[in-house]
Amino acid sequence: MLKPRIEKVVVNLNVGKSGEPLEKASVKKKARKTIRDFGLRKGESIACVVTLRKQAAIDFLKKVLPVVDNRISRSSFDRQGNFAFGIKEHIEIAGVKYDPDVGIFGMDVCVSVNRPGHRVKIRRKQKTHIGSKHLLMPDESVIFVKQTLGVEIV
Secondary structure (H helix, E strand, O other), X not given: OOOOXXXXXXXXXXXXXXXXXXXXXXXXXXXXXXXXXXXXXXXXXXXXXXXXXXXXXXXXXXXXXXXXXXXXXXXHEOOOOOEEEEEOOHXXXXXXXXXXXXXXXXXXXXXXXXXXXXXXXXXXXXXOOOOOOOOOOHHHHHHHHHHHHOOEEO
């Protein structure tokens, strides 16, 4: 129960406009306010979010981490041991080809790392306090990410 694991990977893809690129997305995010200079209206769909879990999350990370040279900044880790990084161009991912109809866009990748049993603290029904020894610290998360994914922490 003390061994850390990757709970989920959330990929936020911001296209900046509505239309065909967002039609294939599962969850769409809308603009919060109107920005005339960018041609955005409040409530217009401009981004999409995809959540990956279990083996799909690990496989995705193994494809995406070489884009950032298998390096993650130490400041990318938060107090709970989660980390995030960004990719400027999606075509840098291995196996992805440029499509002129879609264009080039960046994405944010957020990784949640925790221990089994952490769910009892965040579930809706019958929330329970978990001990301080069971909480994941950032240093433990750094060690886990280094060993599991072969990432260099800068």
